[in-house]
Amino acid sequence: MIDELRLWIRSHPRTVDTVLAVVLCAVTLVSTTMERPPHIHQWPPLPAVTVAVLSSGVLLARRRRPRLTAIATTACGAALGAMGPTLGYQFGSTLVGTTMAALASLAWRTDQRTTGRYTAAGALTLLTASAVWAPDGTRFQSEQVGLVGFVLLAAAVADSTRSRRDHLAAVEARAELAERTREDEARHRVGAERMRIARELHDVVAHHITLAHAQAATADHLLSTHPDQAHDAMRQLTPTLVSALNELRATVGLLRHSGHDDSPEPAPGLARLPALLASFERAGLSVHLTSDGVAQPLPPGLDLTAYRIVQEALTNVTKHAGTSTVSVHLAYADRLLTLTVSDNGPRRTSTNAVAGYGLIGMRERVQAAGGRLRAQPKERHGFEVVAELPLDASHPHPTGLPLIDHEDRP
Structure with missing residues (x-):
């Protein structure tokens, strides 16, 4: 079931991005419009809704422009934090869901150094916004600290997942290289063995066939004029061919030798x-x-x-x-x-x-x-x-x- 879900997510990236943007936009809108303060006459607050929709829309570009998406969603999150005291909602982690998603996407697609820089800058920006525009003159609250913690956690989890993915890819690449190297080495050894066999057979066959040809040619040349000498040459032909067969048999036997018993004949x-x-x-x-x-x-x-x-x-x-x-x-x-x-x-x-x-x-x-x-x-x-x-x-x-x-x- 989980594998099927992962396969569906990988094969439908645009649908996944759209659903994620809509869900995070809904969460942000609910957080900014849950309660209507007495002094606010226009409800829902149009500025907060506009920023929330803009932040979710920017999130759709997280695959193509991960750095730009992280910067834009962080700016939108800081803007929502700045409008919180005026519009009567509390600046918390539910308002920066798009920022966390953008930083996680950045960590998944870039290196650890880039992720650390953008995550630190984003967390510092959000913390500053929540502290500067905090209601009732308070500077730091537990919700603000939790906000920063969620932002850091999202980037850390994504970076850890990316590191594990890269490690597995490296292990698979090394295994594939080792397998390919073994195959190349095996092919090289087979080629070298074929060349060795070819040399041995060539030397054995060429030598004896050349001698047999020379003796046969001599016998043919002398047959009409010196039949006795031709007969002697023909007598030498038989030992030559027997020697060729014996040495060829010894060579083939040596090539077939497994090494578990004595070689049939020394080289x-x-x-x-x-x-x-x-x-x-x-x-x-x-x-x-x-x-x-x-x-x-x-x-x-x-x-x-x-x-x-x-x-x-x-x-x-x-x-x-x-x-x-x-x-x-x-x-x-x-x-x-x-x-x-x-x-x-x-x-x-x-x-x-x-x-x-x-x-x-x-x-x-x-x-x-x-x-x-x-x-x-x-x-x-x-x-x-x-x-x-x-x-x-x-x-x-x-x-x-x-x-x-x-x-x-x-």
């Missing part, structure tokens, strides 16, 4: 680098591996990143370089591992090198590890990929520079 790392290079050599690519410094055990995430970078760089050489030789160099420093994959094939632009998502995936992996990546054509011929990975995750790249991408340089 690949640099320990598998000889097997990786051997697979490329079976496809006709001669890989020369060198290293500097003392090899150090790598964290699993960094170990996987290093392995995938070498794998993708060699895949790009097989697809785009047009050469049969490539060098892979590992340089271990105090806090830095530098991977360099370089070929001497025909000069190719960045467009040739990034026809797919290979370099994009490498950049994302290196950036996630806090390192740097340089992928660019060499000065005369060939292409070079250099990845610098910090060995300590708490210490990013020593230069403090963000990931650098030179792939668009000529």
